[in-house]
Amino acid sequence: xxxxxxxxxxxxxxxxxxxxxxxxxxxxxxxxxxxxxxxxxxxxxxxxxxxxxxxxxxxxxxxxxxxxxxxxxxxxxxxxxxxxxxxxxxxxxxxxxxxxxxxxxxxxxxxxxxxxxxxxxxxxxxxxxxxxxxxxxxxxxxxxxxxxxxxxxxxxxxxxxxxxxxxxxxxxxxxxxxxxxxxxxxxxxxxxxxxxxxxxxxxxxx
Numbered sequence: 001x002x003x004x005x006x007x008x009x010x011x012x013x014x015x016x017x018x019x020x021x022x023x024x025x026x027x028x029x030x031x032x033x034x035x036x037x038x039x040x041x042x043x044x045x046x047x048x049x050x051x052x053x054x055x056x057x058x059x060x061x062x063x064x065x066x067x068x069x070x071x072x073x074x075x076x077x078x079x080x081x082x083x084x085x086x087x088x089x090x091x092x093x094x095x096x097x098x099x100x101x102x103x104x105x106x107x108x109x110x111x112x113x114x115x116x117x118x119x120x121x122x123x124x125x126x127x128x129x130x131x132x133x134x135x136x137x138x139x140x141x142x143x144x145x146x147x148x149x150x151x152x153x154x155x156x157x158x159x160x161x162x163x164x165x166x167x168x169x170x171x172x173x174x175x176x177x178x179x180x181x182x183x184x185x186x187x188x189x190x191x192x193x194x195x196x197x198x199x200x201x202x203x204x205x206x
Contacts, residue, residue, distance in 0.1 A: 022183075025176055035183065037176040039167055039198045041071050045078025048119050048147050048165055051200055053086060057117035057145050060088065061109055063096040063129075064121045075121060075149075091115065099128040106132035116144055117206060123148035123155055123164050130158060145206030151199075160204035168196050 012034060015022040024036035045062070052060050062079045064072040076092055083090045091113065093105050102125035109115050110132065118133075120126050126148040130140060138144050141160050148155070151166035175196070 022180075025172065035179055037172055037179060037196075038071075039172070039196050041074035042078040042081070044149060044165055044198050045075035045080075046082045047078070047198070047200060048149070049079050049082040049088075051163075051202070052117045052119060052145055052147055052206055053082070053088070055145065055206055057206065058088060059091070059113075059115050060117040060119055061091040061093060061113070061115045062119045062121075063093045063102065063105055063125070065095065065097050067094045072121065079119070096120065096122075096125060099125060102126070103128035103132050107135075110136045110138075117147070118144065119147045121149050123150040123152045123162060126162055127154075127158065141205050147206055151201055155203070158205070163203040163205045164201050166199045166201050168199070171196050 012022075012024075014020075016034070022035075024034060025038060049060055049062075060079075060083075062076065064076060066072060072094070079092065080090055082088070091109075093109070096102050096105050102120065106118065106129045109118070118129055120129055126146055129146055133140055133144055133146070140146055146162065148162050148164040149167075151164045155162040155164060
């Protein structure tokens with residue numbers, strides 16, 4: 001299994017060339033060539049932006065990690081699609097890998113841009129976003145909205161409790177194992193793409 005594949009991923013080329021059964025967990029740039037299991041990440045980017053927009057936010061920054069990550073590319077596509085449809089300015093920040101980078105990026109945003117919502121890929125990094133916002137004397141859920149992705153258990157300890165987009169982790173894991181076993185038993189890659197639906201979990205952060 002390959003987690004979070006990137007553009008032109010050499011691991012995929014090696015496995016395909018050597019006819020080794022494999023699958024991707026996350027997303028694929030080769031939708032009809034390699035097996036993968038994940039969620040609709042274009043929809044994640046689109047529906048998250050839509051949720052913030054519906055609550056009245058109009059200047060939404062999207063924070064992502066690796067620019068070569070297929071997951072990040074598709075989430076950015078969904079975000080941009082919604083922004084274009086509704087005439088919103090696109091504000092995308094990449095290389096937000098850690099708590100430190102999330103804190104620095106949020107601080108830079110608040111110093112230089114008029115942003116009223118932050119949509120961040122990864123709930124854990126939202127903790128640093130919260131810290132930066134509070135240091136600027138702003139109220140989360142009132143002055144500025146925050147939305148994460150993943151629905152991790154620590155969310156209930158955020159104050160205010162973090163709104164997020166939940167991934168069906170159990171269903172993804174089960175579909176991945178089933179698909180990999182099918183490939184091993186048939187001695188070839190089964191080009192099947194179980195794509196599961198993300199769920200918006202609205203709480204108190206926007």
